[in-house]
Amino acid sequence: MAAIRTLGKLCQQSQHQVCKLHTSALRQDAVVVSGRKLARQIREETQVDVEKWVLAGNRRPHLSVVLVGDDPASHSYVLNKTRAAADVGISSETILKHSDISEEELLDLIYKLNADHRVDGLLVQLPLPDHIDERVICNAVAPAKDVDGFHVVNVGRMCLDQSTxxxxxxxxxxxxxxxxxxxxxxxxxxxxxxxxxxxxxxxxxxxxxxxxxxxxxxxxxxxxxxxxxxxxxxxxxxxxxxxxxxxxxxxxxxxxxxxxxxxxxxxxxxxxxxxxxxxxxxxxxxxxxxxxxxxxxxTPVPGGVGPMTVAMLMKNTIKAAKNVLQIPAERTEQQRAVSVVGHS
Structure with a gap:
């Protein structure tokens, strides 16, 4: 009787091992998620949204990008962003500044762009030179134009589960x-x-x-x-x-x-x-x-999250264009106060 039980256990173990081998043989590689394909879908959605906005009688959304210095990677990223903007029907400009620009000069440029009603989305490409405080610069961009989502107000709203x-x-x-x-x-x-x-x-x-x-x-x-x-x-x-x-x-x-x-x-x-x-x-x-x-x-690198970043930036730009009608522009004094708080 004991021999029969032992034989039964051996059979069960054998079946289990065969099952494991069969399962491993059927195991396929992971699904490689194409960020490029998803980004293309999102850009097509954004293009439709932009054209509806323009056909309704509104001005075409405009993105201003401030690029400081000559870092090759930053220049490549900005070029990808402006090309994507053109692809979805958003007008854009790249404002180039030398790496020795002072923080005060950069802030003055940002305040000028904040006050420009033709500018819907505004971003300052990071990283910045060491002598410039990135947090001060991020907080200087008007929250309604902050397509990077880095302003303390937008970060706070995100953390509170609010639309932003x-x-x-x-x-x-x-x-x-x-x-x-x-x-x-x-x-x-x-x-x-x-x-x-x-x-x-x-x-x-x-x-x-x-x-x-x-x-x-x-x-x-x-x-x-x-x-x-x-x-x-x-x-x-x-x-x-x-x-x-x-x-x-x-x-x-x-x-x-x-x-x-x-x-x-x-x-x-x-x-x-x-x-x-x-x-x-x-x-x-x-x-x-x-x-x-x-x-x-x-997700692969490259071709995974990278293209999605640019696509979501375009989504934020059309959102910014619509926000202009809903959020009054902040006064320069208020913007300066926010940047001073971020700097302290």
């Missing part, structure tokens, strides 16, 4: 998740990176109440940062249904750190030297080739 200008990259991540059909309600999320312009807003969008004025994702969110020990980071990533990598560290997230079927959104943009070719190339914060064999969804 959302930062373009976090909003792009949110749209990727929603439009791909990745569930967030009650899910565990790990956001790697706590920057005020990317990591923190992404966490806010994902964890806040879905019933509020600005609906959130109702997820349980953990934020890691540079001082999170690697072993703790691994514990959090292995529990996460969604991982958003936005730390600026190449190959931070590897296959052994994630659970089977997790959604992995790679926000990182890192330029490294290819050990084989010796040429520089762009990579994210995720080991793409390794992780895609285990994840359920993954």
């Amino acid at each position: 200008m959302l930062p373009a990259t976090p909003w792009g991540v949110w749209e990727i998740i929603k439009r791909t059909g990745i569930p967030t309600f009650g899910k565990n999320v790990l956001v790697a990176g706590r920057s005020k312009n990317v990591g923190m807003p992404i966490a806010m969008l994902l964890h806040t109440d879905g019933r509020h004025e600005r609906p959130g994702g109702d997820a349980t969110v953990t934020i890691s940062h540079r001082y999170t020990p690697k072993e703790q980071l691994c514990q959090h990533t292995k529990m996460a249904d969604i991982i958003v990598a936005a730390a600026g560290i190449p190959n931070l997230i590897t296959a052994d750190m994630i659970k089977e079927g997790a959604a992995v959104i790679d926000v990182g943009i890192n330029r490294i030297q290819d050990p084989v070719t010796g040429k520089s190339r762009l990579v994210g914060d995720v080991d793409f080739e390794g992780v895609k064999k285990k994840a359920g969804f993954i």
Whole structure:
């Protein structure tokens, strides 16, 4: 009798192993989410919105971009933004300033653009030279024209789940998740990176109440940062249904750190030297080739979050054009007061 029971257990184990082998053989790579394709859809929606706005008798939306210095990456980003604007029917201009411009001169330019009724959306390309306080500059842009969503008023409204200008990259991540059909309600999320312009807003969008004025994702969110020990980071990533990598560290997230079927959104943009070719190339914060064999969804770099950032910026610009009719322009004295508070 004992021999029969033993034989039965061996059969069960054998069947279990065969089942596991069969399952692993059927395991497919992650769905690679094309940010370019989603961004194209959003830009088409924006183009329709812009044309409806113009046909209703309104002035064509206008975006002003202030570019300080000669950083090649910044110039490339700005060119992508102005090309996207033209593509959706938004007029734009790039105002170039030398890197030695003083903070006061830059503030005066911003106040002038704030007061210009022809300017709907306004952004100052970051980063800025070291002698200029970025927070002061972000707070100087009128909240109704702040298409980057960096003004303290817009950040505060976002944190209070109110309608506002959302930062373009976090909003792009949110749209990727929603439009791909990745569930967030009650899910565990790990956001790697706590920057005020990317990591923190992404966490806010994902964890806040879905019933509020600005609906959130109702997820349980953990934020890691540079001082999170690697072993703790691994514990959090292995529990996460969604991982958003936005730390600026190449190959931070590897296959052994994630659970089977997790959604992995790679926000990182890192330029490294290819050990084989010796040429520089762009990579994210995720080991793409390794992780895609285990994840359920993954975004590539390039071609993932980047195009979405530009697309959401266009959405914010048409929103800014409509806000001009609803939010009275602030007086220069008020703007200066806000920037002084941000500087103190």
